[in-house]
Amino acid sequence: LETEVFPFKSPDNGIITNLPILDVAYYPEERGQYNFNPAATNNILPNPSQSWGGIMREVQTTDFESSNIEFIQFWVMDPFHDEDGNPTHSGGQLFFNLGNISEDILKDSRKSFENGLPTSPIDYITGANINLVDTTIWGRVPTVQVLVNAFDNVESTRPFQDIGLDGLNDADELVFFGNTWGPDPSGDNYHHYRGSNYDADTVNILNRYKQFNGMEGNSPTSNNFGEDFSTSATTRPDIEDLNQNNNLDFRENYFQYVINLNPNDVSPTNVGNNFITDVLEANVRTRDGRNRMVRWYQFKIPIREPQQVIGEIQDFKSIRFMRMVMKGFSEKIILRFARLD
Template identity: 45%
Template sequence: PYILPQYNATNGGKVYINLGNISEDILKDGKRFYENGLPTPSAPSPIDATNWGSVPRNPIQVTNAFSNVPADRVFQDVGFDGLSDTAEIVKRQLYLDELAANFGTGSAAYQAAISDPSSDNYRHYRDGAFTANDGLLERYKNINSPQGNSPINDGGEFSTAATLYPDAEDLNRDNTLNETEEYFQYKIDIKRSDDPQMQIGSNYIVDRKEVPVSLADGTTRMETWYQFRIPVGSYYGKVGTIPDFKSIRFIRMFMTEFEDSTTLRFATLQLTRNIWRKFQSKVDSTGLYTAASTAPLNVGAVNIEENDKRFPLPYRTPREIQRVQTLSNNGVNLLQNEQAMQLQFCELVQNDAKAVFQT
């Protein structure tokens, strides 16, 4: 984190992960929005006005597709507020007037707001307006915006659409609006690399790897990658009445408390099932299943691709193990990742024992 020197003095921030049932009501109005329910010149339909914009009066989305009339697309592909840029100006006039009073109508902030008051316009990373000086962050800044993200193919060399389906407040496409908020919450602190919380053994960090990176200007610098592994049972807090992990439908991530715009890079983001479980009772031959000691035991995994430079004990493939070859899509022979179970325990007193079992 904070590979640029000007951010070294910042206090960092936090990343939260919610695991459970998340409300699909993105714009909190209690109404289910779907783009193809908006009226068009060829297919008028009733709508209701909300504090955010417009929403179809009928909450049932019969089909998950736009109108077959190409000219109707501009009336439906307008984002979750149901408003075009022109309608957004009318709806957000008080906001625009406040910007004009504080910064002036010629300011960059006002000009950006007047062109897209809801700040929801989609822009493909290959848009012709980009120049060679625009980097990845600029090109992908608006790739997830909903308004205009389903343009009709104009016969170009490649499609610029992010999706072919209408945006809707229905993440799992079950044709209902789930407004329940009940989930397990996990917290990760993001600090400078020299901070005690960014060391192995703290903050769910199980490994870190420093690698040389070649930059566009021809120079090379060292960057640090971290491997976080969060046990689902080690949640920071629980919201709502969710009882257990048997019905997990959504994952939500958000960042907060950062002092400036921050971009996180994920090499992989995985939800992994561990078939090895901790034996929660005392290991003996009585068969009484008495409570185990409080000595901590962590069950994990190490592998040759991610932990070959682990400090102080790098992982090595055992000499009697041969990695299996697999054929990739491009015809290149690759070696499958070889891994082993890892057990970490401490404060184990004499004659005490810990165990794991396979499910």
């Protein structure tokens, strides 16, 4: 509930509402999408503390100076509480990047976008559709330019386009990369969190979302849901051009901020350090009927005091992207953000 984190806020119309949250789960020992680390065994990475995982998005208000934006501010639930996490967790670091960040997820200097792929099979024997794609070390990229960010209207073409940024379905991935990586070599398959097979196997809530960010098959048509409800994560094609300006940005010019995430640095006794400005302890009633204490921390990062400046960025007049990276963790960690501004 909203009052759990903001107990003194007056709810609109006197109705207490649920607060939308952002849950970020990081599994450093598991191979992620399009990660072909040759040291991985059965999709498990040998040195998880050397791995990293990140998410990024475009920034709508790019001129931070005119908009008087001064902080990255967020509330996060204690990730090391003995009921929600591991109080002896070895920890790691959380990075924030603000500025111009490369959109080239698959490093090939080519723009990958699903709706530019052929709407029928590619056949190298007959030559069908081979002129519509180029081959890179990652897979296939379209050679055509598409200005409308939408799939083809004919439903039967969806399986040929909704196959991820590598431009390969599972069968093509096996041909392209071999069977070293299992039946889904690119690791990009999508699975809806409400799948009936998950119900049959009583899969827990965290594992239900592990493949929800997969890009292959995440936009099925109504005839291909496979369930009696919509299993589509999005109706739009996956594309590297995040801000959809029809250009792929390759620059890496940004301000960097680092937070230490471990039981010692994220502690009620450490308020005033590590960008922690407040701590809130709330007694809540959980869905299983128990009453328990939940601790929330407020972090407030002054953006004009970066720990590091990458590239040639000099001011905050054109902040086009934000990236959040987790690194240095040797075991899984779950971050539950109540607000991230």
